Amino acid sequence: MTNYRISVIIPTFNQEQDIHKTFDSVKSQTLGFEDIELIFVDDCSTDRTLALIKEYEIQFDNVKVFTTEINSGYAGKPRNIGIANSNSPYLLFLDGDDELLVNSCEYLLNKANATNADMVIAGQINVFKNGVHQHNPPIFAGVEQHFTDPINSNLMTMRPAITAKLFKKDLIYENNIRFHEDIPGQDLVFFLEALIKSSKVITLNNFYAYYRNLNDSSITFNLNERYFRGLINAYILVCDLFEKNNIPIEIQEVVLHNHISFFTSQIIKASSIKEIDLKLSAILNSQKFDELSAKNAFSNNEKFATYFHEMKNGNYNNSILDSIITDLNIEHENINLKYLINEIKNIKLSQNKIINDNEYLKKSNLGLYNKNLELLEEYEKLLTQYSKLDNEYSTLNNENDTLKNKNNNLKNELSNLKDEYKKIDDELTEIKSTKLWKLKNRL
Numbered sequence: 001m002t003n004y005r006i007s008v009i010i011p012t013f014n015q016e017q018d019i020h021k022t023f024d025s026v027k028s029q030t031l032g033f034e035d036i037e038l039i040f041v042d043d044c045s046t047d048r049t050l051a052l053i054k055e056y057e058i059q060f061d062n063v064k065v066f067t068t069e070i071n072s073g074y075a076g077k078p079r080n081i082g083i084a085n086s087n088s089p090y091l092l093f094l095d096g097d098d099e100l101l102v103n104s105c106e107y108l109l110n111k112a113n114a115t116n117a118d119m120v121i122a123g124q125i126n127v128f129k130n131g132v133h134q135h136n137p138p139i140f141a142g143v144e145q146h147f148t149d150p151i152n153s154n155l156m157t158m159r160p161a162i163t164a165k166l167f168k169k170d171l172i173y174e175n176n177i178r179f180h181e182d183i184p185g186q187d188l189v190f191f192l193e194a195l196i197k198s199s200k201v202i203t204l205n206n207f208y209a210y211y212r213n214l215n216d217s218s219i220t221f222n223l224n225e226r227y228f229r230g231l232i233n234a235y236i237l238v239c240d241l242f243e244k245n246n247i248p249i250e251i252q253e254v255v256l257h258n259h260i261s262f263f264t265s266q267i268i269k270a271s272s273i274k275e276i277d278l279k280l281s282a283i284l285n286s287q288k289f290d291e292l293s294a295k296n297a298f299s300n301n302e303k304f305a306t307y308f309h310e311m312k313n314g315n316y317n318n319s320i321l322d323s324i325i326t327d328l329n330i331e332h333e334n335i336n337l338k339y340l341i342n343e344i345k346n347i348k349l350s351q352n353k354i355i356n357d358n359e360y361l362k363k364s365n366l367g368l369y370n371k372n373l374e375l376l377e378e379y380e381k382l383l384t385q386y387s388k389l390d391n392e393y394s395t396l397n398n399e400n401d402t403l404k405n406k407n408n409n410l411k412n413e414l415s416n417l418k419d420e421y422k423k424i425d426d427e428l429t430e431i432k433s434t435k436l437w438k439l440k441n442r443l
Contacts, residue, residue: 003088004036004062005035006031006088006089006090007036007087007088007091008026008037008039008092008093009079009086010026010038010082010094010095011079012045012050012078013042013071013096014045014049016047016048016052018096018213019052019096019097022096022098022099023056025099025211026094026105029105029106030105031103031109033060033062037062037064038062038064039064039086040056040063040064040065040066041065041078042066042068043067043068043075043077044069053065064085066082072182073182073226074181074182074183074186074230075095075179076182076183076186079179080178083172088169089169089170090109090166090167090169091166091169091172092105092167094163094210095212097213100210100211101209101211107122107204107207107209108122108209112168115146117168117200118168118171118199118200119167119171119194119202120165120166120202120204121138121201121204122164122204122207122208123136123164123208124164124209126212126214127212127213128214129214135208137205137206138159138204138205139154142205143205144202144204145203145205146202147200147201150195150196152251153255155201155203156192156251157255158203160188160192160259161187162191165191167194171198172194175194177190182230183230183234184227184230185259188238192238192242193241196241196247223266223269223270223273223276225276225279225283228263229288232283232286232288232289233288235263236291238259239256239295239296242297253298253304256297256298267280268316284312284314284316289311
């Protein structure tokens with residue numbers, strides 16, 4: 001089996017006009033297409049989408065195609081199928097009508113490997129039909145931020161869409177995190193659960209990884225009864241998730257206020273559509289909406305209580321509701337402001353630590369400088385002693401050479417004396433022998 005470095009999961013439904021652009025954006029990645037496991041999961045398309053992605057599967061070994069048995073209507077089920085069939089350590093989700101920037105996989109993966117982050121979150125660019133490009137960084141704070149405690153309002157109120165977010169697969173599997181199926185807002189629940197379970201999250205606030213092509217067929221604009229009931233269910237799931245993990249109530253309020261504001265804007269849009277408007281009262285007076293209003297994030301705040309009361313009475317387009325939303329915005333901006341102030345304090349503390357460290361290093365360096373001066377003086381003394389000893393050694397060496405020469409001369413003289421002695425001794429021996437011979441003859 002090929003060791004893929006990243007799995008890109010793409011749910012598809014009736015996207016024959018755009019799927020080639022989506023596929024090409026993955027194939028052209030600077031990471032190298034052979035290192036990418038590309039998983040398509042088709043949600044029972046009725047056009048040629050399935051046939052097109054099947055052609056990719058036949059052509060490329062690293063492309064896999066799966067299908068749902070019946071149309072689920074939302075991306076949760078296809079994404080879960082993709083997760084279940086993935087074989088790489090990192091997961092990246094891409095919608096079938098969107099595109100990745102050419103270096104997205106490489107940059108996100110390198111950052112994750114270098115930091116051992118559970119999640120790496122980049123910015124996305126919303127591309128509208130009129131050509132407008134809207135740049136959306138993860139958060140508006142710093143160039144790159146590392147969070148070892150992700151339970152804060154800045155992270156938890158960021159764009160909840162699953163796009164432009166790289167997930168470590170172990171995080172997803174070890175915590176059994178999956179998309180809730182058959183509801184809108186599954187991105188929100190999945191992202192928040194992954195965030196809560198993460199040990200380290202990195203936001204790349206100046207790097208954009210994703211082109212989101214917005215058009216009238218986007219799920220946000222499919223306003224119908226199923227959509228609104230699904231959103232309410234998603235918000236209940238978020239409340240349950242927060243309560244289960246003991247998320248501070250002020251964080252819960254900030255996060256859910258953002259989504260309640262979005263929900264309200266969608267309700268106001270739907271009220272102008274006659275066939276949907278007739279169903280809004282039933283939706284807003286349902287048992288599920290009452291269940292949502294009773295959650296801790298809302299029940300302890302009088303403004304939320306008034307909000308739910310006005311919505312149930314159909315007063316979602318009046319000045320009272322506007323005032324409530326405005327007041328909640330101010331409250332939650334104050335919470336975010338407190339967070340930013342704490343961030344600034346932390347930065348100042350870090351700066352002070354750096355200044356103190358610098359002062360300490362300066363003192364340490366001064367001490368080392370003085371010590372170096374002492375060592376230099378000792379070195380110069382030793383060098384002088386060495387020079388003196390070297391001169392003495394040279395003198396003694398010369399004297400030794402002189403003595404060697406004298407010794408050699410004496411040896412030569414001794415050798416000459418020995419020769420002389422031997423010669424004289426021989427002469428004496430001869431004389432002695434002659435005299436003895438003469439004496440013998442006389443006798």
